[in-house]
Amino acid sequence: MQLSSGNENGWAQSRFKNNDVEKVIWGNFDNSTNSRLFYSDGTSTVQLTDSSVYKDFIMANDGYTIWRHDFTSLYLYDGINPPQLIFDSLQCENMYLADGSIGFHGFRVDAGNNINQAWLYKIDEANLIQLTNDTADGITNTFTLVDGNYACWFRDSSNISMLMLYDGNTKSRLTDSSVYNEFSFVNGKIVWSESINNVYQIMLYDVTTQIKTQITNSVTDSYRPATDGSKIVWFESNPSVLLMWYYDIATNKAHKVARFNPTAARWLWLSNGKIAFPINGEVCVYDGNTISQLTNTAPSNLNLEPYVDNDIVVWNKNNFEPNNLHYGQIFRGKLHPHVSFDADNIVGNNPFTVSFKNNSFQGVQSYFWDFGDGQTSTEKNPVHVYQTPGVYSVTLTVEGLAGSSSEKKINLIRVNQTTSSEESSSLFPKEFKLYQNYPNPFNPTTNFGFRIGDFGLVSLKVYDILGREVATLVNEEKPAGDYEVKFSAEGGSASGGDAGKLASGIYIYQLRAGSFIESKVFHLIK
The missing domain is CATH 2.60.40.10 (Immunoglobulins)
Incomplete structure (x- = not known):
């Protein structure tokens, strides 16, 4: 569903997601370098601002939307009441909104310096807390992520980069070695990339148990992690194309997802185990099992900056005009x-x-x-x-x-x-029978069931469409009974079947037992 009108719509300088389930906020830049902000609640659309001043760093989450207004003011909108000015005279950047709090970095315009400090704002209490008070030019605090009373921010000095943690009372250093500045803090879990023996590994910290865990132990750098509190995704470096990994915190199991280069400016976002990302200009969603492609307009129109939140996906369909590289139409869809x-x-x-x-x-x-x-x-x-x-x-x-x-x-x-x-x-009854495989079509595994009426030599083989034998699943004497054989594309099966080297297409499996012969067709899709 297209939400926007005009030609130039998007999110200026935004790093985080711009939808809170069905609620979406975006800027329209037609005929102006300053955006007019629009908001859709799933049923109707309203214009929140005019284009008199610059607005950027938009985020939507947990019932609110926020944006920076004219560089030194922060506005909050709850979808019901008029937008509320939270503060002014404070240069703020990369605001992050979660669980009733807002985190950001910046400096007061009257501070006498432009050293970025870390800040925490509690919405219900209208309480602004300055987390750092650095005076040295060589120290910078950026990217302050919050989760209720907690705040975690990236701190960089001339000697080392680190993550700092505020638990509502005290501040402490979370990391031991240098870290990348892109991390994630959701539902009590913090994930980041830290240098361990000169290789960047993915780390996990649980604020409830205060347990820190090293997730990866790879020989190449891993970075840009994101979590929803139960799953983690990250990228492993590769000479040309990055490799995305997916990890289940509860089971401590990880698997590869896909190779692609994510958008550099936008941070990844996980929601209910799902993540949206663009591949070759098309919006894709991975749910832990399957990659689903939601669009089909590239290369004429590139689909960029997708985010999924609770099965609602929002993205920007680019007009593919040289002057409007990051602006187009805003779309929303349901999974x-x-x-x-x-x-x-x-x-x-x-x-x-x-x-x-x-x-x-x-x-x-x-x-x-x-x-x-x-x-x-x-x-x-x-x-x-x-x-x-x-x-x-x-x-x-x-x-x-x-x-x-x-x-x-x-x-x-x-x-x-x-x-x-x-x-x-x-x-x-004692009979011979070959059942249709399931699932069909299949990838990566399928099952062949058959029934043998009497003791004897039994063979079950797979042939390609030209009649060439490609796999032998069964070739032995068996007593009467019902049997099932798994045919796997994940590296073989206990019965000797291996679809790992087969191309997508139509194949035939045939059962022979004495004078009984029966064949059926199945489909392999990769």
Whole structure:
């Protein structure tokens, strides 16, 4: 949805996000070097200011929006009452807003010097706190991030750069070695890049437990981290293109996401495990599992400066005019939930335990599982026990801000009756059958299920569309029963299948058991 009008819209000198869920603030620069600020609450748009003076360093978060007015004044807007002047006669920069507080760096116009100090402003108390009072020209305080009563800022001197922490009462040095000036402070977690044995590593500090943890131990520099309090993203240096990493604080696991060069001026922002970024002029969102491309207008119109907040994405679609490099139209969109799931095993004797893996992505906020036996769950990745023999269809419904989506897998789970050692019969008839793989299309893994009616030599092989054998999954004698084989693009499987070297396309898998032969088609998408 396009929010702006005119031709030149954007965010002058802003480093942080400009949307608070559906609420968006931006500047219009048509016919003026000074912006007129506009604000949309999701249903209507209002003009907040005229273009009489310069306005920049815009941020929106936690129910408020802020901006600098004519270099020495700070304004606050709550979406209801008229914009409020917080202070004047204080040159302020890079204001950061979170949890009822504002952090920034700057100096009073009557201070007698232009040494940047760190500041904290508490909105409800209307209390402005000067955190530093340096007088030496060689010391600079910048980028003051806040989280309620806490403040963390970057301090640079001729000897070393460091992060300082204010806990509401005392100030202390947080870091031991030199640090990069781009860091993140959200929901009680601070992440930054610090030099450890001459390599910059990602560090984490929990203000509640006061525990500091080194996250990376790489041989190349890692920097530009961002966190939402539960996840962390950062970039690892590369000779040409940077590599983004994604880390789960709870599980202590990290994985690679994508290679691209982020916009230098804008700081990354994580929200509910999701991050938005531009790749080749298109807006992309990563949710911990899948990269979703939301736009398709490049190179005619480049989509820049995207931010996601609680499944609402805002970005600037550039007009691609040389004189308006960073200005265009402001767009807002909702992430639509996409549903997908797998099960680790689908055939067994009762009581039969099945672990379900949710692969849904993009704008998913809640889950509802129907296991087909009258039982349900709202967990993200549930484990369910089937007590009664039978064949069960499983349905997953996911919901987000933009609606819901469901997937039902017919006859997915097959539960046999547990028999005594003297019995050899099964709940199901003795037959041969090859089931359709799931998921299909797939990337990176899929499952092949089949049924063998009698003891004998069994083979399960994969062929390309020209009939050339590309993988052997099974080639051995097996007794009667139901089986399942995983075919993986992540480096092989226990049964010998490996799709890692296969190109995207159509493939055929074939089951042979005695005189029984059956083939089915499946799709690999990379």
